[in-house]
Structure formats: C-alpha cells, structure tokens
Amino acid sequence: DTEVTQTPKHLVMGMTNKKSLKCEQHMGHRAMYWYKQKAKKPPELMFVYSYEKLSINESVPSRFSPECPNSSLLNLHLHALQPEDSALYLCASSQTSGITDTQYFGPGTRLTVL
Amino acid sequence: GQQVMQIPQYQHVQEGEDFTTYCNSSTTLSNIQWYKQRPGGHPVFLIQLVKSGEVKKQKRLTFQFGEAKKNSSLHITATQTTDVGTYFCAGLPTSGTYKYIFGTGTRLKVLA
Numbered sequence: 001d002t003e004v005t006q007t008p009k010h011l012v013m014g015m016t017n018k019k020s021l022k023c024e025q026h027m028g029h030r031a032m033y034w035y036k037q038k039a040k041k042p043p044e045l046m047f048v049y050s051y052e053k054l055s056i057n058e059s060v061p062s063r064f065s066p067e068c069p070n071s072s073l074l075n076l077h078l079h080a081l082q083p084e085d086s087a088l089y090l091c092a093s094s095q096t097s098g099i100t101d102t103q104y105f106g107p108g109t110r111l112t113v114l
Numbered sequence: 115g116q117q118v119m120q121i122p123q124y125q126h127v128q129e130g131e132d133f134t135t136y137c138n139s140s141t142t143l144s145n146i147q148w149y150k151q152r153p154g155g156h157p158v159f160l161i162q163l164v165k166s167g168e169v170k171k172q173k174r175l176t177f178q179f180g181e182a183k184k185n186s187s188l189h190i191t192a193t194q195t196t197d198v199g200t201y202f203c204a205g206l207p208t209s210g211t212y213k214y215i216f217g218t219g220t221r222l223k224v225l226a
Contacts, residue, residue, distance in 0.1 A: 042202055042216035043157060056213060090156055097212075100145065100164065105156040 003027075004106035006091050012112045015081060021109045023074040023091030029104075031097035032074040034066060035090040037108070043090055049074060050097040081113045116141050118205050118217040126223045133193050135220035137186040137203035144206045146179055146186045147214065152199040160188075183208075193224045 004025045013019050023032065031050045035043035048056035049068040065077040074091055088108045094101035117140045127133050145164040149157035161170055163179035163186060170177045176189045186203055203217040
C-alpha cells in the first residue's frame with residue numbers, strides 16, 4: 001500500500017474559524033511533510049516531521065500549527081487564517097527524511113478561506 | 115536564495131511530437147527528483163538522479179543529470195495524451211537547509 005490519505009478533500013472556512021487537516025499513511029514511513037501549493041505554482045514546504053519530531057519549520061505563521069500524534073498521522077491545525085492562505089495543502093511521507101527517499105504525496109485538501 | 119528554474123513554463127505539442135523540459139539550479143545539487151502532477155491531481159514521483167552525468171530511461175521518458183550537477187532535463191519521445199500535466203524537478207542543494215527545492219514546473223498540453 002503506497003497510499004497517503006488526506007481529509008477533508010475540500011474545506012471552506014471563515015477567518016475566525018478553527019479547523020484541522022488530517023493526513024494518514026500506513027507504509028511505515030517515519031518522515032511526514034506538509035506542503036502548500038498555490039495555483040500554477042510548485043509545492044512549497046511548510047513542515048517536516050522526522051520520527052514524530054518537528055525537524056523543519058519553514059518560518060510558517062503561527063496560525064498554522066502542525067501535530068504528529070503518532071508515526072502514521074499528521075495534522076495541521078488552522079486558526080485565524082487569511083484569504084491568501086487559500087491553496088491546496090499537500091501531505092507527503094517518505095521512509096525516512098534521508099536524501100534519497102521518495103516522497104509519496106496525498107491527494108491534498110483544497111482550502112478556501114473567506 | 116537558492117532557486118530552481120524550469121523552462122519552458124508551458125508547452126503545447128501535437129500528439130506524437132517530442133517534448134523536453136529543462137531544470138536549472140542556482141547551486142550545486144546532491145540529487146534531483148522528478149515529479150508529474152496531472153491537472154487537479156497531486157505530484158507523483160517519477161525518478162531520482164544522483165550521479166553526475168547520469169541518464170535514466172523509463173519507457174518513452176529519458177532523464178539526464180548534468181555533469182556539474184546544476185541542471186537536469188526530462189525528454190518525452192512521441193508524446194501521448196496521457197502525458198498531459200505539469201512536470202516538476204526538485205533538487206536537494208549540497209549546502210544550506212536540508213530540503214528539496216521544487217522547480218517552477220513545466221505545464222505540458224498534448225493536442226490529439
């Protein structure tokens with residue numbers, strides 16, 4: 001099973017809402033990633049978790065809060081977002097965070113902030 | 115900052131024609147990965163190149179890593195409508211933050 005799942009597929013939220021994005025993989029991977037992708041742009045790395053510990057935070061605003069409850073799950077908690085945060089949020093996983101590891105991407109959550 | 119540019123930005127080809135996208139990094143790379151993203155989809159890993167001058171083939175796709183490890187190319191022979199999508203390279207710089215930098219992408223349309 002080489003699948004990364006993400007829920008929900010679509011999310012519309014107001015600027016005062018609190019919501020969470022969820023990501024799950026059952027490949028035994030120990031590195032998980034959050035990316036943000038705007039239309040017609042490449043994915044931008046937000047966070048990297050390695051062995052359930054946050055290893056990279058790409059200076060992401062605190063209104064985005066990642067959480068890795070266990071090695072299979074990755075959450076992204078959203079609070080007080082801005083309309084410019086509307087984008088496709090992609091989760092990915094890899095065996096480790098080694099430089100030759102393949103990243104497997106999930107289908108993404110398309111987020112709209114009103 | 116470190117940048118990875120791809121050219122062209124867009125390419126429309128007739129089915130059966132060849133297609134090439136070029137990936138150029140401002141810094142030397144340890145390795146480079148290529149991904150394909152179909153319209154409305156997510157990036158899917160295609161291949162990884164590690165050695166200077168490396169060439170790898172996957173059916174109609176040929177991937178090359180430059181001798182100086184600062185550029186790469188993807189060539190598709192005899193395109194098919196199923197090749198439609200955006201092709202991204204992602205390079206890992208030899209110095210700086212330990213993370214892949216995605217290229218700007220090349221969007222391919224294939225006209226039947």
